[in-house]
Amino acid sequence: MKRQVSRRPRDLGSGPGLRLAIDFHDLEEDPAGYVSLLLITDRYSGYIWDYYLKTWKHKDLIPVFKNFLSHLVWQYQIKPQVIECDREILGRSEDRPRLIYRFLTQMSIIVESTAADTAAQNSGTEVSGKIIKTKARAMRAGARFPSYLWIEIYRAAVYLYNRTPKYIYIWDTPYGRFHTAVAQQDGYSQAPKVPYLGHLRVYGSKAFAMTEDARKGRNKKQRLNPRAWIGYLIGYQSTNLYRIWNPATGKVLTTRDVIFNEDEQFNGDINSLKDDLLRVSKDDLDQLLNQVEET
Secondary structure, three states, X not given: OOOOOOOOOOOOOOOOOOEEEEEEEEOOXXXXXXXXXXXXXXXXXXXXXXXXXXXXXXXXXXHHHHHHHHHHHHHHOOOOOEEEEEHHHHOOOOOHHHHHHHHHHHOOOEEEEEOOOOHHHXXXXXXXXXXXXXXXXXXXXXXXXXXXXXXXXXXXXXXXXOOOOEHHHOOEOHHHHHHHHHHHHOOOOOOOOOOOOOOOOOOOEEEEEOOXXXXXXXXXXHOOOHHHEEEEEEEEEEOOEEEXXXXXXXXXXXXXXXXXXXEXXXXXXXXXXXXXXXXXXXXXXXXXXXXXXXX
16 A cells, blocks of 8 residues: 655744754763754754753653753743654653653643654654764764764754755755744844854864964964864864864863864874874873863
8 A cells, every 4th residue: 555645734833943843863872871862853944952861761851851941931032832753752661651741731832743754744853853863974974083972973963954054945044044033023133143154164173272372363374283283173162162072082172272274184093193192292282181171
């Protein structure tokens, strides 16, 4: 029997944050014990929020939903009306279905469940999730980062996805569509909210701590001091804060005082870093990392 595919257009919601879709993805356990990725997609704009979980138990899920819903209310004055999810998510464990459903309905949110693995019903959520997974895999392969850094890589993938123009939105970005609609409904601005992209760099680029001369714009030819090597670009905290992974220490730090060599990336072999490590001792490297890390 041939499957009957619904031709009805997907409901995008009447405004930002009013209709949401949730999707879970199981991933390799990382050193901190995280095993799952939760993606929450705004149907109206396509904007995605990402959360990382150590378990699927309700004691971990409900605080995540509380945090997210509070964020929408306090940051944007948005109260979601509908949340879409598949039945597998609600029925994955015996204790979760009623607890999660009850929590959301007590918040006056309509829960719309669909059949698991049904592309015709779940197209919006699952397609965006597949795009994020594909983007993350490509970014990891290009940067040759180890798989245990998947949280950092997925965060970067979501960050870039939200700032990538989409044909469906007439080449607007999910970030721009969401924040423009929020500003306009609050009466603050009629101008489109365009995400700043000037801080983006080649993913996985080699990073150097910014010297005093570089901060003051002096000796531009000497900015990439080999002794100031600190790692590789693995993500973005904001438009002026970068996430840098140092393979020698395994440490990921957040810093603004950094310069990138976009022509050089990690080749996947820590032993090949010996030239960098010869220039900087372990103590000097630790001191350098502590010096540039934002607290």
